[in-house]
Amino acid sequence: MAIPLGxxxxxxxxxxxxxxxxxxxxGEIRISLFRQPESSAGSIPDSNIDTxxxxxxxxxxxxxxxxxxxxxxxxxxxxxxxxxLQLVNALVEQLDGTIELEKGKExxxxxxxxxxxxxxxxx
Numbered sequence: 001m002a003i004p005l006g007x008x009x010x011x012x013x014x015x016x017x018x019x020x021x022x023x024x025x026x027g028e029i030r031i032s033l034f035r036q037p038e039s040s041a042g043s044i045p046d047s048n049i050d051t052x053x054x055x056x057x058x059x060x061x062x063x064x065x066x067x068x069x070x071x072x073x074x075x076x077x078x079x080x081x082x083x084x085l086q087l088v089n090a091l092v093e094q095l096d097g098t099i100e101l102e103k104g105k106e107x108x109x110x111x112x113x114x115x116x117x118x119x120x121x122x123x
Contacts, residue, residue: 001113004091005033005062011084012064012109020068020107032063035115059115065108077101 009031021027036059071077080086092099097113
């Protein structure tokens with residue numbers, strides 16, 4: 001799981017440097033990874049992201065955000081023409097995860113992945 005997550009972060013980071021902060025523009029990039037235990041309910045600390053509901057089992061939430069330029073309205077991030085976002089979506093799918101995009105003052109990608117690591121190996 002660590003290798004695909006690393007590639008996802010690398011692709012989003014490269015996109016931020018290329019599109020959100022061209023020519024060394026100032027800004028901030030935030031990367032957060034939270035483990036969600038099975039008994040969790042409520043929100044992720046310091047965010048307004050709800051962690052309740054049928055999609056929230058024991059697993060991980062990866063949040064990548066930047067406050068550079070706004071994400072273009074004409075790009076469908078789930079079916080992009082760009083290779084980088086295609087790779088991000090393919091890796092999220094490979095991990096049986098979900099991805100959401102929040103647009104506003106910052107561009108925020110929220111990815112959720114179920115923790116399959118220990119359960120599949122324990123008998």
